[in-house]
Every structure is written in structure tokens, then in C-alpha cells.
Amino acid sequence: MNTYNLVVIGSGPAGRRAAIQAAKLGKSVLVVENRLRLGGVSVHTGTIPSKTLRETVLNLSGWRERGFYGLSYRVKKDIEGKDLGARLRMTLDYEIEVLEHQFARNGVRTFAGKARFIDANHISVTDPTGDVHTFGFEHAVIAVGTAPYRPANIPFNDHSVVDSDSLVFEPRVPRSLTVVGAGVIGIEYATIFSALDVPVTIIEPRDTILDFIDREIIEEFTHDLRKRGMTIRFGAKVETVELDEQGWPVAILADGRRIRSDMLLYAAGRSGATADLGLENCGIVPADRGRLKVDPITFQTSTRNIYAAGDVIGFPSLASTSMEQGRIAALHACGAAMPPAPAFFPYGIYAVPEISTVGLTEQQVREQGIAYESGVARFRETSRGHIMGLQSGMMKMIFSLETRKLLGVHIVGEGATELIHIGQAVLNLGGTLDYFVENAFNYPTLAEAYKIAALDAWNRMPRNTPIAPIE
Template identity: 30%
Template sequence: MNQFDVAVIGSGPGGYVSAIRCAQLGFKTVIIEKYDKLGGTCLNVGCIPSKALLDSSEHFENAKHNFAAHGIKIDTPKVDLTQMINRKNEVVDQTTKGINFLMDKNKITVLQGRASFESATEIKITKEDGTSEVIEAKNSIIATGSKPSTLPFINLDKERIITSTEALNLQEIPKHLIVIGGGVIGLELGSVYLRLGSQVTVVEYLDKIIPGMDATLSKELQKTLKKQGMKFMLSTAVSGVEKNGKTVSVSAKDKKGEEINIEGDYCLVSVGRRPYTEGLGLEKAGVELDERGRVKVNDHLQTNISNIYAIGDVVKGAMLAHKAEEEGVFVAETLAGQKPHINYNLIPGVVYTWPEVAGVGKTEEQLKETGVAYKVGSFPMRALGRSRASMDTDGLIKILVDEKTDEILGVHMIGARAADMIAEAVVAMEFRASAEDIARISHAHPTYTEAIKEAALDATGKRAIHM
């Protein structure tokens, strides 16, 4: 029986990063993946392929609507969806091969097959051909991620009624894509097909989109996407989805309780994700789950079985690749006797629509709920020279600061490259910077990040220079 110091189950961002850090720290490490490619949901059917399609569709959008204003004259551009999907697949292939290289470089054993616990220290790996082997691991890290959720009355046929996985590989551009769920995944994939020419209708049960983010961002993003042509039906409860040949019918009730019916040719069900623990044999190891099917862990990400840990989407907290990565490193360093830390308040959230949306720290709604006295500083992107130069004038930066100490409590932004700009806010808040600290730092001109400085100036009570 092969013996290892650490066995990592799942090769997504949490799993493979954890395996690398374990190997760097001198542990004999094995990573177990049931699919034939490493990288998990993020690299294969999540973050990476969706961003590839978002970028491709954004290029098409610019060619169709913005090139002429820049003095670039071209014939009317056409979409080659097959090539767009092929390019996406090439990006995925290159990225997953990069993970294989990192496994070899760090001398990590890779075992392909479905892992299930036989005991707290023994793991059975069953291959596709039915053969199996059992390994022994002093410590195990569960990093099996999540799967798309659905509603109990929806039958996902994965042809017309689809999840995000199928939406990444459509063979045609939908005439009318109905998106159930106004969260990150639905809005991103909805944006892809909106740009390519689809009519897109978002049906959301709550009264706002991206409900976990600051309400200002929700309102601003909805306004911007509506301007782009996306339609929204908020406070609307879906009651049924039926496929009729090449059409899909969604029945729902609006906020007045009146029955409505929406007809389309594809329906993307994007109502969140659920932790994936099926087939792991957790009961044999004695590992407990919580009421939502997540692996129960303590503050050290340790399960009730002392040598078994869990990270990422399979445990409590935001289902984000970068959160899983931090947790993977945290567990590896904990096993090595170090004292790592994760500040969950400072894990940013991002929506890769255009403009992009990003936030970190407390939202204004959270501060109101907890009775914290705060000040708000904001600055519109349209006031920046850099934004006008690139024709990306939608959006704003919003900074929330403690009323007495001026410490930054939250930063929320919508605008070009917000996904990259949010890192400045994370660094500032990690070092407990004040709004005045940011206001006094020189920001290169012309850049989008000047808006962060201007919002900080506004938060200090001084008037922003360019507003």
C-alpha cells in the first residue's frame, strides 16, 4: 500500500494549490482527481473558460459598436461561434497542462479516479475501468468543490434547459436566453450571449441582482446592463420550466402575484452551487456534514476527525476560487506547524461583466445593520480622463470609512478593470489604512485607479479634485 503524508482529494484551485504548498513544505503528497484533466470546475468549466468567452464577446462588441468612434473602419463583423468555443477550449487546455507541469515540478503524485474513504487514513481510488487501489494518508484534505444547483421542479435536460457547464459549449447563439438567477454566473454568461446578439431576460426571485454585494453596485450594474439591452424581471418567483421541442417556456409569478409566462429557446438555470461530497465515503471516515451538506470544520479548517481537513466550496463561506486557494495554503502551513491566518473579511468578490464589479470588506447595508457610524466617499468613472480616453465611462468607486478613525471599512466599485483595481483596496485594508492614507498616495495619471484616490478624498470630507 502506497503511503503519503498528505492526500488532497480534488484538483481545483484549492486542491492543486494546497498540494503544491504541501510539497514545498516537504510533505510526500498525492492529489486525486476523478476526471481526466486537472483543474476542477474553475479551470475546466468555470472561471477560465467563462472569462475566455467574456473577452471574445467583448472584442466583438467593441468591433461592432465602438471601433468606428476610434476611427477604425471595418466591414460588419460576424460571429464564428465555433472558433470562439475552440479558442476557449485551447485556453482551458493550456491552463490544465500548466497544472500537470506544476505537479511534476513539485514531485506530487497524481492519481486519476474517484476517491472514497475506507477509514480515516485509508482512501480507495476507483478508476473508470473499474480497477482500484487503496492508499494510506496521514492527513487528508477534502477539496471536491461544488456543482450547479437547480430547483426541485426543473428538469435539466442539458440541451435546452442548461447549467453554466452547457452554456460554455453551445453550438448556436440563442435567439432568446432566459436566465433564472441574477447572481454572478448568470449575469456573466448572459453578458456573453447578449453581446453576440441574443435577447437575454434575467428572472430573479429577490428585488435586486448580485444580492450579496453592496446595493449601490447592484443598482449601477442593473442600469448599465439594461442600457446594453439585458431585460430584468425582479421579485419574480419561477414556478415551472418546460421544454417544447426547440423552445422553452418559463412560468412564474411577479411581485403582484400575477402569473406570467416567458418564451425562449434556451433557459440557463443559475441559482447558485451546492457542495459536492457524493461518493466520498465520509461516513466511513466519520466526517460530519452540516445542515446544508457542507463539511463541518473548525477555525483551522479541521473536520471532527483530527487528520482530515476540508477547504473551498465544500465548506462554509463564499464559493470563490481565490478563497479556496488561501484555505489550501492555510491547511498546508498548519500541518507544517506554522501559524497562518486568513482574513475572510478581505476576500474580494468580483463580477466579470463589462463594466466589471468588485467589492471587499463591509457593505453599506452591513454597516447599517450593525450600527457602525460611517462616512461615504464616492467618485464617478466618467470624471476620469482615462475613462474618457477608453470610452469606459460607466461606473463609480465607493469607499466606506469609520466616522471616528477614518479607517477603511469597505470598498465597492464598478468600472473598467475593477477586478484588478480591487487589489489596491485589499492591500490598504490589510494594513488598516485610512481614507487619508489612500488620498495622500500618488496615483499615476491617467489611470482608472485615480478614482480610488478621488473617492478617498471625498470620504475624508475634503472635496474630490476632479468632481
């Protein structure tokens, strides 16, 4: 039996970063992955496929050029599932190749099979042939990610009734689409297919969506969705789903309404993929839907030599934060110094249009009783926006009246997930409004919106505030 300093279960963003960090500290590391190929949920069914699908759709549909050439403009007239799948497979192969090279270069051993804890220092791994192998470890990181939640009253068939995994496994372009659940995953896929001119209906039992995003941004976003013909049913609960005589799914709502479409995507939550890990053998009790509770600083579970990181521990369930969680867990397990976590990190939602945010929302600023002012810049007001033919998109910035410090940046529109990093840097470095009004930004760029929004906020600030430079 081989014994390792660190065993990592799962090779997604959290597991990958934990393994490589420990290896760089000179530790022996084993990564166990239950798929035949490395990458975890992120590479095979999550982050990489969904973002690749988004980019493929935007390119083939000519979405970005419609501001100039009209709503009927398309780069490719008839877009089929095979068009979407070709790019997915190329991207997946490349990501796996990069990951395999990283592990090989850092001396990380990998093993394909299903891991199960024997006790707090040993795991058994059943390989694809059915043989069982046993490994010992000093520390372990659980980074198994999540799987789509599949309630019994939904007749999944992976063709007309799908979850987010089966949607990308064999992508097709439906004649119409119903999306149950307006969380991040549901919103991303709903807007991606809407960009293909597929009629989309979103069903959400709550009266709001994406509650962690600034409300003004969400209002702008939902207005944009409705403007392009999407139907959003807030406060609507799906009781069950039936298949009609043609095999089309019919969502039956609690109020009796029936919504029929060619495809139904059920995206109402995910569950931690922990059911078969034998956690009871090492003293760990999963929380709701298989999620694991951890120390928020060290990412240790209740069994102190076993850590958990990534989507399996819940919100925010972002690839970027999962990587940092895995790295911090490995540092603590190896007894290395852990750098302090940044006060703010960005969220990115790869819908069409993108949404990205960092720092406090206007609602949070009010709740904390901070005197503030906000400024807004519309992308269509920028020269770059005109050049790109943008009809929508906005940036909102929030500043403290007392200290002039930046409190939050919220963006919806083209390039939001890239633009946010300027605000992230200024926010974490304690920068103020003066940075944006006193510094030059490349022209013409969408980043110029930072200066426009900052000046918009300054225009409403008390006049005892120092005068901003003349634009």
C-alpha cells in the same frame, strides 16, 4: 498499498494549493482527480472557462469600443459558438499544462479516478478502466468543489435547457436567453450574452440580487443592465419549464406568466460534489446540498485528520479564497505555522461590467454604528475614462469620521477586479483617507478614481479635519 502523508481529493484551486504546500514542506502527497485531466471545476467548467468566454465576447463584439463607434459596432459581424469554443480549448490546455508542470516539479503524484473513503485513514480509487486501488493516508483534504443543482422539474437537455457546466462544454450563441437565478454565475453569463446583443431575461425569486455587495453599487449595476435592454424579473419564481413544439424552453412562473426563449440557463444554486465520497465511512455528515462544515480557522472537518476547502465548504466560493483555504489546511495538517488570515479579502464578479468589493458595505457600517462619510468617483469623470470611451462605472469609498481610516471600497465598471487591490492593501494596512489625497497616481489612469473619491468624501467631512492638499 501506498500510504501518503497527505491525500488530496480534487485538483481545483484548493486542492492544487494544498498539495503543493504540503509537498514544499517535504511531505508525500497524492492528488486524486475524477476527470481524465487535472484542473477540477475551476479549469474545466467554472472560473477559467467563464472568464475566457467573457474576454472572448468582449473582444469579438467590440464591446469596449462602442462608446466611440456606437452600439452597432462589432469586430466580428457573425459570432458563432465555434468562435467562443476555440479560445476556451486553447486556454484550458494551457492551464492544464501549467498545473501538470507544477505537480511534477514539486513531486506531487496524481491519480485519475473516483475516490471513496473506506475509513478515516484509507481511500479506494476506481480508475477509468474499472480497477480499484487502495491508498492509505495520515491526513486528507477534500477539495471536490461543487456541481450545478439540477431539480427534477427542469428538463435539462444540455442544448436548449442548460446549466453552467453544459453551457461552456459546447458553447453556442442563442437567439434569446432566459437565466433562472441571479446569483454570481447567473449574472455573469446573463451579462456576457447580453454583450453579444442577445436578448436576455433574468428571473430571480428574491427582490434583490447579490446581497453581499453595497446597495449603491447594485443600483448602479442594475440600472446599467436595464439601460442596455435586459429584462429583470424580481420576485418571480419558476414553477416548471416546458419545451414548446419547436423545442424552445418556456419558463412557467408561479404567477402564471410564461417566458419563452431559444435557450434557458438554470443557475439557481450548486451542490457540493460529495455524494459518492463515502463520507459515512469516516464519520463526516454533509450539511445542506452536500456542503461540508469545517473549523473556520483550520478547515478541519468533524473527523480531525480530514480537512475540506474550497467551494465544497460554501461561501464565499471564490478561487482566490479557495487557494488560501487549501494552503492553510495543508499547513495545519503538516504541523507548520499558519499565518493569520487577512482581515479583508476582495470579491470579484466578472460580469459585464465587473463588480469588485473589499471591506465593509455602507449597510454594515450603519449596522455597526460607525460614524462615516463616503465619496464617489465616476469613471466618465476621469481622463482615462474619456480616452476609453466609458459611459458608466463608479468607485465608492467609505471612511471613518473618527479615525479617517478606510472602511471599504466598492467598484462597478471596467477593470474593477484589478483596481480593487489598491484599496485592499490600504485597508489591510490600516491606511487612512490621507494616503489617497497626499499621494500621486499615474495619469491618466482609472486608479485616479481613488483620489477623486477620497476628495469627494473629504469635501463632506467636518472642517476640523486637516485640510487636504489642493488639487
